[in-house]
Amino acid sequence: MAKRNYIPITADVPGVSESQRAFIRKVIRTALAAEGVDFPCEVDVSVTSDAGIQALNRDIRGVDRPTDVLSFPAFDLIPGELPGPEDADPATGLVPLGDMCLSLERVKAQAREYGHSNRRELAYLVVHSVLHLLGYDHLDEGPEKARMRAREEAILGELGIPREMEKGEEGT
Numbered sequence: 001m002a003k004r005n006y007i008p009i010t011a012d013v014p015g016v017s018e019s020q021r022a023f024i025r026k027v028i029r030t031a032l033a034a035e036g037v038d039f040p041c042e043v044d045v046s047v048t049s050d051a052g053i054q055a056l057n058r059d060i061r062g063v064d065r066p067t068d069v070l071s072f073p074a075f076d077l078i079p080g081e082l083p084g085p086e087d088a089d090p091a092t093g094l095v096p097l098g099d100m101c102l103s104l105e106r107v108k109a110q111a112r113e114y115g116h117s118n119r120r121e122l123a124y125l126v127v128h129s130v131l132h133l134l135g136y137d138h139l140d141e142g143p144e145k146a147r148m149r150a151r152e153e154a155i156l157g158e159l160g161i162p163r164e165m166e167k168g169e170e171g172t
Contacts, residue, residue, distance in 0.1 A: 004040045005029060006094055011047040013104050020122070027123050027159060031130035034155045039085060041095040043133065045102070045126075053103040068106035069125040073098040077135030079147060100129035120161050127155045 007025045009016075028043055048056075050066035058064040060072075074096045075083050088095045102125055111121035131148055138145040156162060 005032065006040075006042040006092070007045060008042075009045040009047065011104075012052055013047060013049050016047050016104065023119070023122070024126055027126040028130055030159055031127045031155050034151075034158060035082075035131070035134050037082060037097075037134070039082075039095055040088070040093055041097050042089075042092070043097050043130070044099040046099065047102050047104055050103050050105040053101055053106070056101055066103055066106060068103055068110060069129045070101045071098065071129040071132035072100070073133045073135070075135075079131075079134065079136045079151075081135060098133040100126070100133070102126070102129070116163075120156075123156055123159060123161050124152065127152050 005028070007028055009021045009024055024045060024047075028045075032041065032043075053068075053070060054064065054066040056070055057067050060070070075087070075098075077083070083095050083097070085095070102122070107121050107125060108118055111118045114121065128148075131151055136144075136148040136151065138148045153163060
């Protein structure tokens with residue numbers, strides 16, 4: 001059976017294994033399905049270092065510091081709203097949802113900081129980014145942020161990676 005989604009992953013840092021790439025793809029597909037994305041789409045992923053993501057953050061957002069994940073949605077959506085088949089690229093038949101860039105250094109540092117596995121932190125950041133691509137935001141401290149956090153935890157639960165996962169679980 002052909003894969004419905006195209007999820008290319010590029011890495012400019014060493015040590016990104018095929019199993020990590022497969023895990024990222026699985027997390028993205030799970031998040032898309034959980035949000036009702038039932039059409040073929042494309043999500044481009046870049047895995048980089050703190051320096052790499054800091055350069056992007058500085059150039060695009062004017063913030064000269066590293067961050068954990070950056071999301072670049074192709075559409076201006078609100079949560080629950082999805083692009084349609086008419087938004088597909090005629091050449092590929094895929095709806096381009098956008099790009100995400102992850103700092104592998106931040107994944108590892110935040111996993112240590114929060115006391116959970118690299119795998120959980122990576123999954124969280126990937127889900128977080130997919131939700132941004134689908135119009136979720138957390139700029140306020142109220143209902144938008146709460147809604148996004150609830151969706152993140154629900155999707156991580158579907159993946160079998162709840163918040164309670166402790167250190168020592170499979171890492172990335």
